[in-house]
Amino acid sequence: MSFWKGIIGASFTPAGFDQYCHLLHWLAWRPSFIVLHNTSVPTLAARPKGLTKDHILGLERYYRDEQHWSAGPHLFVDDRQIWVFTPLTVSGVHSPSWNKLALGIEMLGEYQTEPFNSGRGAQVHANAVAAVAPLSAALGLEPATMRMHKEDPLTSHKSCPGKHVGKAAFLKEVQALLAVRHGGEHLAVPVA
Ligand SMILES: [Zn+2]
Structure with missing residues (x-):
């Protein structure tokens, strides 16, 4: 049984x-990159109003009391908001090879089957780009260092975050947002 690191449990536009990212200080632990996930279960269709505070507290019980993990992913992004789960300044549990190295961002949905470029999936997509960009800026991370969960050689989640999530297109959107919102803070390098 591990010591549970706790959750923030707050949602943001x-x-x-x-703004929140720019107030954080990574003193004890500093992530080197970001790992992108989809929840798979629940699907986006199974959460018609996105994730509520009760859903977030249910996820906390799941990781803490059933999985007996020390933490979970850092963010849950849905079509309405960005939920901070595990504090961004401590390591989480989300990808076996990379827990000590990387932030984990979960997108609500199953993007093997659900659309990522239309409907509610497009809103999740936009919010995920809006989560990755300021974290990259605050940490000085080159966006191209971002990895998909399925790139972890030790994971059993071989499709996460889903085939509809194109990495190159996603990174271009992150870099475009960085250029607009964080000009001068972060060098935007074109993605090959
Ligand atoms: Zn994953």
């Missing part, structure tokens, strides 16, 4: 999350 993209603009609010950007």
Whole structure:
């Protein structure tokens, strides 16, 4: 049984999350990159109003009391908001090879089957880009260092975050947002 690191349990708009990131101080632990996930279960269709505070507290019980993990992913992004789960300044549990190295961002949905570029999936997509960009800026991370969970050689989640999530297109959107919102803070390098 591990010591549970706790959760923040607060939700942000993209603009609010950007401000929040700039107030964080990574003193004890500093992530080297970001890992992108989809929840798979629940699907987006199974959460018609996105994730509520009760859903977030249910996820805390799941990771803490059933999985007996020390933490979970850092963010849950849905079509309405960005939820901060595990504090961004401590390591989480989300990807076996990379827990000590990386932030984990979960997108609500199953993007093997659900659309990522239309409907509610497009809103999750936009909010995920809006989460990755300020974290990259605040940490000085080159966006191209971001990895998909399925790139972890030790994971059993071989499709996460889903085939509809194109990495190159996603990174271009992150860099475009960085250029607009964080000009001068972060060098935008074109993604090959
Ligand atoms: Zn994953």
